[in-house]
Amino acid sequence: MSRLDSFIRRMVAQRACLNWAAEAVAGIAGPVLELGLGNGRTYDHLRELMPEREIYVFERAMRSFGRAHAMSVPPEKFLILGEIENTLISAAARLPAKAALAHNDLGTSDAGAYEALALRMGVLLKHLMAPGGIIVSNVILQVSELISLDTPPGVKPGRYFIYRVS
Ligand SMILES: C[S@@+](CC[C@H](N)C(=O)[O-])C[C@H]1O[C@@H](n2cnc3c(N)ncnc32)[C@H](O)[C@@H]1O
Structure with missing residues (x-):
């Protein structure tokens, strides 16, 4: 498969999972977290x-955030800058409530380092989530209180990951 085909399939899977998750959390109060x-x-x-939801966005630094399209820059109040392992801890004091939905779309060119980071940050992320909340992730999160769910029809298993918080 060409890299273009692979990219397109990943984006289609990402959109399908986000669309599914937005409906799945319809009955759960709380903000959305975008990592x-x-x-x-x-x-x-x-x-x-989800135009009615507050969306808090985590990003490493202004340098990275500067890459965002001008129309897709969150208001300052909803932007949490810094290394994710620090900001997932400090965010607890900043969020108005536990989150209904989180989307983890971090990543680096070093797949091994990212998988190791995901193992550590899954636990931190879980603490910010409401019971029954949903986490959609581009990487496996192995946390005991997270229940792995099937991805929506059309998304090949292993391409994207969905968890429900117990
Ligand atoms: C794949 S991009 C996100 C793409 C975005 N969701 C979109 O649809 O345009 C990953 C982003 O995660 C950020 N990131 C990666 N590792 C991070 C870390 N350890 N802490 C904070 N941000 C990080 C990077 O700066 C980068 O902007």
């Missing part, structure tokens, strides 16, 4: 799916 602003594409999609 990794990047270009702001998925932030913009979440905003469109």
Whole structure:
């Protein structure tokens, strides 16, 4: 499969999982957490799916955040800058409530380092989530209180990951 085909399949899977998750949390109060602003594409999609929700966005630094499309920059109040292992801890004091939905779209070119980070940050993220809340992730999160769910129809298993918080 070409890299272009692979990229397109990943984006289609990402959108299908986010669309599914927005409906799945309809009955759960709380904000949305977006981990990794990047270009702001998925932030913009979440905003469109759930205009009534507050969306808090985690990103490493202004340098990375500067890459975001001008129309996809969150208001300052909702932007949490810094290394994710620090900001997931400090965010507890900043969020108005536990989150109904989180989307983890962090990543680095070093797959091994990212998987190791995901193992550590899954636990921190779980503490910010409401019971029954949903985490959609581009990487496996192995946390005992997270229940792995099937991805929506059309998404090949292993391409994207969905968890419910117990
Ligand atoms: C794949 S991009 C996000 C793409 C974005 N969701 C979109 O749709 O445009 C990953 C982002 O995560 C950020 N990131 C990666 N590792 C991070 C870390 N350890 N702490 C905070 N941000 C991080 C990077 O700066 C980058 O902007």
